[in-house]
Amino acid sequence: MTEIRHIVFDIGKVLIHYDPDLPFSRLIPDAEERKWFFDNVCTSAWNIEQDRGRTWQDAEALLIAEHPDHAENIRNFRRCWHEMVPHAYDDSVAIMVGLIDRGRDVTMLTNFAADTFAEARRRFDFLNRPRGVTVSGEIGLIKPDQAIYD
Structure with a gap:
């Protein structure tokens, strides 16, 4: 039997809810217009680059140059980020905190922009409980790149 010595939690959609549709609804x-916006303007591929370390200022400038008619909503993606993460998943948090309280070695690994992660830590104190965290936006690597695990 293998001994479990280290436990790693992801954060988004594991410990805290994340849904960009919340503020954008x-x-x-209009659902079709909103879908077009996420498929063509503030795409997942665009957003993951902030998780890799690109600044929001650079990210917004890039999209506003391509889609000037959507400048306000491009800026709203960061402005309204706090609405995208409205609550924790209490059951998952209880598991993590319980493991920590029992003396287990717990850390976190997450694709997260550095500034929004700092904001999340202020809002969700349990994110400060594990021994440490690897934040993609702070180290310039994202999951599933092997290098972030190494």
Whole structure:
């Protein structure tokens, strides 16, 4: 039997909820228009580059140059980020905290922009409980790149 010596938690959609549709359902009420915006402007591929370390200022400038008619909502992606993470998953948090309280070695590994992770830590104190965290935006690597695990 293998001994478990180290436990690693992901954060987004494991410990805290993340859904960009939450603020944008208000900002772009039409579902088809909102889907087009996420498929063509603020795409997952664009957003992951902030998780890799690109600044929001650079990210916004890039998209605004390509889609000037959507400048306000491009800026709203960062401005309204706090609405995208409305709550923790209490059951997952309880498991993590329970492991820490029992003396287990727990860390976190996450694809997260450095500034939004700092904000998340202020909002969700349990993110400060594990021994440490590897944040993609701080080290310039993202999952599933092997280098982030190494």
